[in-house]
Amino acid sequence: MDKVFDHYAAKDSWSLSRLTHGEIAWKNSRVGIPEDVGSDNPMNLDDIRKDADRIRERRFMRTQMGLS
Numbered sequence: 001m002d003k004v005f006d007h008y009a010a011k012d013s014w015s016l017s018r019l020t021h022g023e024i025a026w027k028n029s030r031v032g033i034p035e036d037v038g039s040d041n042p043m044n045l046d047d048i049r050k051d052a053d054r055i056r057e058r059r060f061m062r063t064q065m066g067l068s
Contacts, residue, residue: 023051024047024050024051024054025043025044025047025048025050025051026043028043028044029041029042029043
């Protein structure tokens, strides 16, 4: 938890919103819902796993490229 907090604590709310709203799980839970309408649709666990896999792949690639 400390590692996650350290990484995201300094980000402003708009940055965090852009990050989450760009993920597959978020987008798929909003299919058919206008942008200006709220929703309490749950995110699919498999979509959350796909997002986590994508993040791990990007981190690995950045590490391989020396970009940490």
